[in-house]
Amino acid sequence: MEEKMTFTVTDESGKNVEYEVLFTFESDETKKNYIVYTDNTTDDEGNTKVFASIYEPEADGKIKENTKLTPIETESEWKIIETILEEIQKEVTEGENE
Numbered sequence: 272m273e274e275k276m277t278f279t280v281t282d283e284s285g286k287n288v289e290y291e292v293l294f295t296f297e298s299d300e301t302k303k304n305y306i307v308y309t310d311n312t313t314d315d316e317g318n319t320k321v322f323a324s325i326y327e328p329e330a331d332g333k334i335k336e337n338t339k340l341t342p343i344e345t346e347s348e349w350k351i352i353e354t355i356l357e358e359i360q361k362e363v364t365e366g367e368n369e
Contacts, residue, residue: 277289278290280340290322292306294359295307296355327339
């Protein structure tokens with residue numbers, strides 16, 4: 272079984288919140304590295320909450336300890352991430368139906 276990669280962030284109220292890394296990728300279009308992660312909570316409709324940020328990986332592509340996560344601010348960047356998430360969801364759904 273593959274080990275889950277997690278990281279902890281201290282929120283505004285001083286509470287530590289653990290996040291699970293779902294995947295990371297570098298966009299050919301923006302030349303930026305993105306991290307997509309979850310705290311494994313759900314929204315009002317039962318969907319798992321997923322977050323994404325920009326980050327700077329180490330030379331080997333791994334996430335640095337104490338790395339700074341930068342907010343995604345452009346609609347085009349969100350569209351890239353949404354497209355990837357939709358593809359992954361489609362693959363998971365197809366795999367479950369086989």
